[in-house]
Amino acid sequence: MPGQLGPLESETSKLRNLETLDMLIEIILEAWIALRRNLTRSFLTMLGIVWGIATVTLLIAYGSSFRSILVHGFDAFGKSVVICWPQQTSEQPGGQRAGKKIVIEQADVDMVKATAPLVKHVCRETVNRPGISYGDRMVGTAAVRGVCPEYGEMRNEVPSEGRWIDAGDELERRRVIFLGGRIKEQLFSGRPAVGETVEVGGVRFTVVGVMARKIQLSNYFSSDDDSAWIPYSTAGDLWNTRYAAVLLFEPLAPQFEKKAMAQVLAAVATRQNFSPTDPKAFQMFGRDEFRPVIDALTIGLQVLLAFVGTLTLGIGGVGVMNIMLVSVDERIREIGLRRALGARKRHIKLQFLAETLLIMILGGAIGVLLSYFIAWAVGTLPMMGPLFEDDSGQGDIHLRISAMTVVLSSAVLLVVGVISGLVPALRASKLDPVEALRYE
Secondary structure, eight states: OTTOOOHHHHHHHHHHHHHHHHHHHHHHHHHHHHHHHTHHHHHHHHHHHHHHHHHHHHHHHHHHHHHHHHHHHHHTTOSSOEEEEEOBOOSOGGGOOTTOBOOOOHHHHHHHHHHOTTEEEEEEEEEEOOOEEETTEEETTOEEEEEOTTHHHHTTOOEEEEOOOOHHHHHTTOOEEEEOHHHHHHHHTTSOOTTOEEEETTEEEEEEEEEOOOOOSOOBSBOGGGEEEEEHHHHTTTSOOSSOSEEEEEESSGGGHHHHHHHHHHHHHHHHTOOTTOTTTEEEEOHHHHHHHHHHHHHHHHHHHHHHHHHHHHHHHHHHHHHHHHHHHHTHHHHHHHHHTTOOHHHHHHHHHHHHHHHHHHHHHHHHHHHHHHHHHHOEEOSSTTTTTOOSSTTSEEOOOOHHHHHHHHHHHHHHHHHHHHHHHHHHHTSOHHHHHHOO
């Protein structure tokens, strides 16, 4: 039938495939024999590739770890939380004067919950610095922040001891407090804090939870390490909390952030009678504000490091190319003899390309093993740990070489190897057989 191979054609195709495979095996064996003739030269040539591939692999691993630490530092603020700052109006809707002061009250929270379906959580936050003391120890500058129970999820406040503030604490106005990592160390040193009683502005509070030290690259009011949290309702026992300092909300999903911001602005603007298009009345800051900065820093650094590593590997590739060009000059008579015996240009070309790639592959394999050894020997490199006085290692560079890193390094190696091998291979294949046999 048309489109189907007959028995004879099928056998012919199998024979051709076997001949091609035999030819490739023969070329690889000849390349290995050629390299063994000059073991010292081959080994020294290979060293440049070993160092080059190890450099590429380690730099890619470094860039990947650097990116993960920066992203973790920004995520510590809250993965999709938006902070809203009340300001003053700059437009005059409905005949009202500009310069009206915007405030945040519980009615605004209720309005957002009723009219903003894309908002998952919304919360007021108030802040003061009344001083926290335990025995004869006192922290007078700590930010004490009154918040709702959902705040912990929105701001990624994960307890290392005890628990976060819950709905019962808010409803019953309990005098409970959650301490940041540095506050706990200043008041209790290495002692357990959960269950102990501290004084906030002269009022006794029970410590219900403590947060571990936080690698945090963005904050407001104060870093989370230097803060303490109490229920918003309880904060009213210490200072006037009718007007909150900020409004926080979390959209249903990060991709809805812009639409959720518009809904929140419309809700607050409707209740307080100002224009939702007024850019100065109610300012919002979400992750979209600084996500381009994170990506530009981290991805740019990764590309730069990969480029530097590729240049290093390229220098090794140039060394291989030079040695192979010398090898072509040394073997001109051999090339002429092979051409006279029937070898085609493509056979000569494949022969020298195979020798180059064999050097690159062997050097690459040794280089990858060397990079694993260096990563194991180095372990971690200090980065943000000393800056945040953190010795847990979460802010340090970890040279972990992933499978993807090896794949990327191998791809770069293959490209450099082909480019390095083509020049001597083309030169060898273009030699005139007659002139090559006469070469002295």
